[in-house]
Amino acid sequence: MLKRGLRLMPANLKLRMACVAAVLVFVATLLVTLSTLAVAERGMKSVIGDQQYAMLASAASFMDDRIVARVAQVESLASSLPPAVLTQPEMARRFFEAQAPIWEHEYLNLILLDARGQQVASVRSFGNERRLDAAGRDYFERPMATLRGFMSQPFFSRISERQVVIVSAPLLDGGGNATGVLTASMDLQASGFLRQISALKPGASGYLFLMTPDGTMIDHPDPLRMLQPIGLQASGLDRALHGFEGWIEAVGLDGRESIFAYQRLRTTGWILGARYPTEEAFAPLAQMRRNAIYGATGLALASGVLAWALVFRLLAPLQRLRDRIRAIRHDGADIAVLHDTRRDEIGELGNAFYQLMAERENAEGLRTASEKRLRLITDNLPVLIAYLDRDRRFRFGNATFERWFGVTPERLVGMSIAQLMGEDAARQGAEGLDGAFAGHATTCQMRLLIGGAPRVLEGVYIPDLQPDGSVAGVYALKHDMTHVKDVEEQLSRLARIDTLTGLANRRSFNETLQQALARASRHGRALALAYLDVDHFKRVNDSYGHGVGDEVLKEFGERLRACVRASDLPARLSGDEFVVILEEIGSGAEAEHTVAKIAGKIVAAMRAPFATGAGMLAVSASVGVVLWRPGQGEDALLAAADGALYVAKANGRDGYVVGAAA
Ligand SMILES: Nc1nc2c(ncn2[C@@H]2O[C@H](COP(=O)(O)OP(=O)(O)OP(=O)(O)O)[C@@H](O)[C@H]2O)c(=O)[nH]1
Numbered sequence: 001m002l003k004r005g006l007r008l009m010p011a012n013l014k015l016r017m018a019c020v021a022a023v024l025v026f027v028a029t030l031l032v033t034l035s036t037l038a039v040a041e042r043g044m045k046s047v048i049g050d051q052q053y054a055m056l057a058s059a060a061s062f063m064d065d066r067i068v069a070r071v072a073q074v075e076s077l078a079s080s081l082p083p084a085v086l087t088q089p090e091m092a093r094r095f096f097e098a099q100a101p102i103w104e105h106e107y108l109n110l111i112l113l114d115a116r117g118q119q120v121a122s123v124r125s126f127g128n129e130r131r132l133d134a135a136g137r138d139y140f141e142r143p144m145a146t147l148r149g150f151m152s153q154p155f156f157s158r159i160s161e162r163q164v165v166i167v168s169a170p171l172l173d174g175g176g177n178a179t180g181v182l183t184a185s186m187d188l189q190a191s192g193f194l195r196q197i198s199a200l201k202p203g204a205s206g207y208l209f210l211m212t213p214d215g216t217m218i219d220h221p222d223p224l225r226m227l228q229p230i231g232l233q234a235s236g237l238d239r240a241l242h243g244f245e246g247w248i249e250a251v252g253l254d255g256r257e258s259i260f261a262y263q264r265l266r267t268t269g270w271i272l273g274a275r276y277p278t279e280e281a282f283a284p285l286a287q288m289r290r291n292a293i294y295g296a297t298g299l300a301l302a303s304g305v306l307a308w309a310l311v312f313r314l315l316a317p318l319q320r321l322r323d324r325i326r327a328i329r330h331d332g333a334d335i336a337v338l339h340d341t342r343r344d345e346i347g348e349l350g351n352a353f354y355q356l357m358a359e360r361e362n363a364e365g366l367r368t369a370s371e372k373r374l375r376l377i378t379d380n381l382p383v384l385i386a387y388l389d390r391d392r393r394f395r396f397g398n399a400t401f402e403r404w405f406g407v408t409p410e411r412l413v414g415m416s417i418a419q420l421m422g423e424d425a426a427r428q429g430a431e432g433l434d435g436a437f438a439g440h441a442t443t444c445q446m447r448l449l450i451g452g453a454p455r456v457l458e459g460v461y462i463p464d465l466q467p468d469g470s471v472a473g474v475y476a477l478k479h480d481m482t483h484v485k486d487v488e489e490q491l492s493r494l495a496r497i498d499t500l501t502g503l504a505n506r507r508s509f510n511e512t513l514q515q516a517l518a519r520a521s522r523h524g525r526a527l528a529l530a531y532l533d534v535d536h537f538k539r540v541n542d543s544y545g546h547g548v549g550d551e552v553l554k555e556f557g558e559r560l561r562a563c564v565r566a567s568d569l570p571a572r573l574s575g576d577e578f579v580v581i582l583e584e585i586g587s588g589a590e591a592e593h594t595v596a597k598i599a600g601k602i603v604a605a606m607r608a609p610f611a612t613g614a615g616m617l618a619v620s621a622s623v624g625v626v627l628w629r630p631g632q633g634e635d636a637l638l639a640a641a642d643g644a645l646y647v648a649k650a651n652g653r654d655g656y657v658v659g660a661a662a
Helices: 002-008 013-080 089-098 138-146 195-200 237-241 283-314 316-331 345-380 400-405 417-421 423-437 482-494 506-523 537-544 546-563 588-605 634-650
Strands: 109-114 119-122 155-157 162-172 178-187 207-211 217-219 246-251 257-264 271-277 383-389 394-397 442-450 453-465 471-480 528-534 569-574 577-582 610-612 615-617 621-627 656-659
Touching: 013 162, 013 178, 013 195, 013 246, 013 257, 013 271, 013 283, 089 109, 089 119, 138 162, 138 178, 237 257, 237 271, 283 316, 316 345, 383 400, 383 453, 400 417, 417 423, 423 442, 423 453, 423 471, 453 482, 506 569, 506 577, 506 634, 528 537, 528 546, 528 588, 528 634, 537 546, 546 569, 546 577, 546 588, 546 610, 577 588, 588 621, 588 656, 621 634, 634 656
Parallel strands: 621 656
Antiparallel strands: 109 119, 109 178, 155 162, 162 178, 207 217, 207 271, 246 257, 257 271, 383 394, 383 471, 442 453, 453 471, 528 577, 528 621, 569 577, 610 615
């Protein structure tokens, strides 16, 4: 809640503090005023209640006096009636008419009753001829019994068809006995009996009401409630019916809070009530409350403005500090401007900032120097050093990238391997990179063109493993292995060459024969192997020395190479033993014919004298050639060719033998 409130506040600190001051003043003023008003309200309520009750008590006393006066008036009328009226109704009527000024303003009608309660005379007829039989009625029985005047409870008169109360008094003979009763009916609404006290009603919206002790409304501003039973749910009326006199605060039937006061009439026991709506009673307080809110608001606004001015003044050093920090950030000002000689918190803050920034600058310097060193090392290493992110794009690359690919380390950032080295190189590196992104250190070899020259790069991919086990990126290191590869290939080539003749050696022959047999077997083609040997070579060595012997071997190799096709493989196995693998020789008889032809050609080629350091020497060769039989192994084939050579030697040398397929 508080956080939300703070979020809604302005971002400006001065304005925020001014708002807080204004709100605090507003709340404090309002709290003080309202609590004072609450205390005043409580005191005032008691004063108003007491006032109401005092007023009501005097109104009740006034009514009691009025009732006593009415009863006395009727008693006086009754006592002045001549005794004969009870038997002479006309006489009674004349008497009453003669006394009219005394009663007609106050009473609705006068009825004279005899000792049995039967009507003797009535001054007014009300348009009906009903005669009153009052036997058993309290307004007849009570005067007869007590010999004193009486005022009845209100009731609806069927004769006058009005709500009335009856004031009655006994007629007494000379012996003091009651001989009849004079009743005077009073119209409750028209007589003005109750209205005389209505002037005492409290306030403009307050009113008085009167009810009988059994809970019937005698007088009420609302005519509909006249002679109706009162509602007990509210207003504390139940308490009043049980004898309570005084004032209470309660809610009326209309739901409005009011001060109710109750007082019983001494004479009739009626309950006089007064209602004073609290709303009106406390209208001045409500006005004061409103004024308090206006006042507090005004005060808060004034405080807000004052607080803003004060805060502005107090925070001016803070503002200066902010400007200095901005100057350092944007204008490159020296951090020395943060030094503050103030001894307060803002001064401390400025100095703390200075310390912090000095430490940061120092750390930054160290970091930059370290980075520079690292850059220098990585940039001068003749290897590619890079970091690739999860999208397999370069995030870092050393200066070697610029030297090899012409892309500066800055431009390199964001590029993919394919963009830098081409799709083919990217494909070659993909497997190693996949492994590194799966969390393993991998190696990789790439063959690509750099500056138009074929190069071989070899390197490692190291995953950048995070504490959670994920791979954030991959470190890559690649070095140029072109020369090593060249040497490797050269060595490999040399390992397969007979250094004296330049022909394939035994190792190369074995490998090639294996492959050739596999090919022939796969495609069902014919293959032949020729086995050659220089005739009496030992003699050459023995006669002219090994150097001449070597010359002969070299020449022999050259002539042999010239006799066969490029697709055939001539090789020197050892000493003066040579072989040729012959492919593409047709099949069946054609193959036999072809190999015989080649063998003959070789034998013939060796007959021409050999030019050596010891002069022209006559050299001859023997050749044994066999056709490969499907399923035959290398050793068996070689042995068969050797066998054919043996036969050629046995046949007298300088010739060839085509061995039969075994
Ligand atoms: N100059 C020279 N001689 C070699 C080399 N390798 C082996 N020899 C010799 O070659 C000779 C081979 O002789 P043989 O094939 O056994 O016999 P040959 O004299 O040729 O007799 P036939 O083969 O029966 O005709 C031996 O004297 C070896 O010392 C070599 O690299 N250079």
